[in-house]
Amino acid sequence: MASPSPPNDPATDPSIQDLIAARPWLKYDAFSGLMLDDVPLAGIADAVGTPTWVYSATTMRARYKTLTTAMSDAGLDTHMHYAVKANDSRAVLALFATEGAGADVVSGGELLKARRAGIQASKIVYSGVGKSAAELRLALEEDIGQINVESAEELETLSALAAASGRTARVALRVNPDIDAGTNDKITTGRATDKFGIPYDDAIALYTKAASMPWIEPVGLATHIGSQILDLAPYRDAFRRIADLVLALRENGLPITTVDCGGGLGIPYRNEAAPSPAGLAAAMKQAFHNLDVHLAMEPGRWLVGPAGVLLASVVLVKQTPHEPFVVLDAAMNDLVRPAMYDAWHGIVPVSAIDAHAPAAPATIVGPVCESGDTFARSRALPRLVPNARVAILDAGAYGAVMSSTYNARPLAAEVWVDQGQWSVIRDRQPFEAVWERERLPT
Numbered sequence: 132m133a134s135p136s137p138p139n140d141p142a143t144d145p146s147i148q149d150l151i152a153a154r155p156w157l158k159y160d161a162f163s164g165l166m167l168d169d170v171p172l173a174g175i176a177d178a179v180g181t182p183t184w185v186y187s188a189t190t191m192r193a194r195y196k197t198l199t200t201a202m203s204d205a206g207l208d209t210h211m212h213y214a215v216k217a218n219d220s221r222a223v224l225a226l227f228a229t230e231g232a233g234a235d236v237v238s239g240g241e242l243l244k245a246r247r248a249g250i251q252a253s254k255i256v257y258s259g260v261g262k263s264a265a266e267l268r269l270a271l272e273e274d275i276g277q278i279n280v281e282s283a284e285e286l287e288t289l290s291a292l293a294a295a296s297g298r299t300a301r302v303a304l305r306v307n308p309d310i311d312a313g314t315n316d317k318i319t320t321g322r323a324t325d326k327f328g329i330p331y332d333d334a335i336a337l338y339t340k341a342a343s344m345p346w347i348e349p350v351g352l353a354t355h356i357g358s359q360i361l362d363l364a365p366y367r368d369a370f371r372r373i374a375d376l377v378l379a380l381r382e383n384g385l386p387i388t389t390v391d392c393g394g395g396l397g398i399p400y401r402n403e404a405a406p407s408p409a410g411l412a413a414a415m416k417q418a419f420h421n422l423d424v425h426l427a428m429e430p431g432r433w434l435v436g437p438a439g440v441l442l443a444s445v446v447l448v449k450q451t452p453h454e455p456f457v458v459l460d461a462a463m464n465d466l467v468r469p470a471m472y473d474a475w476h477g478i479v480p481v482s483a484i485d486a487h488a489p490a491a492p493a494t495i496v497g498p499v500c501e502s503g504d505t506f507a508r509s510r511a512l513p514r515l516v517p518n519a520r521v522a523i524l525d526a527g528a529y530g531a532v533m534s535s536t537y538n539a540r541p542l543a544a545e546v547w548v549d550q551g552q553w554s555v556i557r558d559r560q561p562f563e564a565v566w567e568r569e570r571l572p573t
């Protein structure tokens with residue numbers, strides 16, 4: 132079983148200096164404060180306001196190259212399909228399209244957004260347990276590369292729709308290998324009790340059935356065991372089980388040319404030990420090196436998580452007998468991960484002077500009317516005053532994409548940093564836009 136991530140114990144929290152040292156795309160300038168790829172974040176906050184998401188294009192490109200190089204160095208024929216759910220900004224999608232990546236989508240909206248961003252239909256795989264008939268028709272009309280079928284019921288529906296449209300559906304069966312990835316219970320996807328995938332013991336029979344359907348072309352198998360995985364052992368176990376299925380299917384005379392290995396590679400939010408792309412490549416090679424299959428991956432968080440920060444300003448500091456509450460203008464409606472998953476994010480001052488001031492425990496919260504609107508408890512931070520700014524780190528994945536307008540709070544702005552320049556890629560939502568589509572009843 133995989134080792135769980137370290138508990139949220141303030142005694143083991145990395146310092147501000149340790150967080151920055153582990154992220155070379157961030158650094159402090161004595162005058163300009165915290166810089167993201169040599170762009171002062173204070174200047175962005177001055178111009179755009181807060182809360183604001185800021186993404187580094189250079190970091191995303193570098194991490195994509197690291198991942199693809201690890202695969203090629205291992206001698207693996209691996210196709211990358213960026214997991215759109217991690218961050219569906221059009222700028223992000225266009226960047227990965229330019230780099231040659233495909234897309235892993237889980238809804239009709241994501242499929243259309245990926246296509247509009249320039250990702251070729253042939254490089255799109257469509258996963259998800261509840262694809263509607265309309266969404267499956269869209270996938271057929273777009274002639275996407277692969278539909279990852281997750282149930283016998285979905286296969287029947289797809290077969291009927293393909294026959295009606297006269298289009299052949301290329302499918303991989305997403306198999307649930309019954310592997311516990313040791314990650315947060317809410318983001319594990321490979322156990323038998325999870326809703327995802329086809330039960331392992333049913334895979335051969337269903338693949339055989341798929342091969343007999345006139346408008347279905349089975350091309351391979353897919354698996355995905357979870358997100359934010361910090362141990363390679365679950366990957367090795369899952370890949371070994373999928374490799375066994377490949378051999379069994381071929382023994383039954385069935386064609387299989389592709390294995391989609393999914394995503395889930397974790398990142399070190401707390402500077403904890405995390406697996407490398409080279410380690411993942413080695414696990415894939417160990418399982419599939421002699422099977423003559425094309426491999427696919429669905430990376431998301433690993434590519435974009437570290438490349439983003441959420442800028443916020445201090446509204447007020449509420450003193451209590453226990454420890455102060457530092458109230459930010461960012462909230463759980465902006466970044467929900469701490470409230471939803473008890474997720475840990477580094478929080479650092481934007482000011483270089485603040486960053487080197489003495490630290491004391493504080494609870495960092497947002498203004499939303501929920502006790503769960505808490506980013507950190509007993510976090511060692513310098514004394515912050517109203518209007519001081521902080522950056523919440525590693526917020527490029529499952530941040531803006533999961534935002535809401537709870538408490539009628541508009542969606543934050545998004546900013547793109549590339550080659551020393553920055554530009555707004557999504558304007559801050561006006562208050563009126565929060566309710567502009569509403570109608571009073573007649």
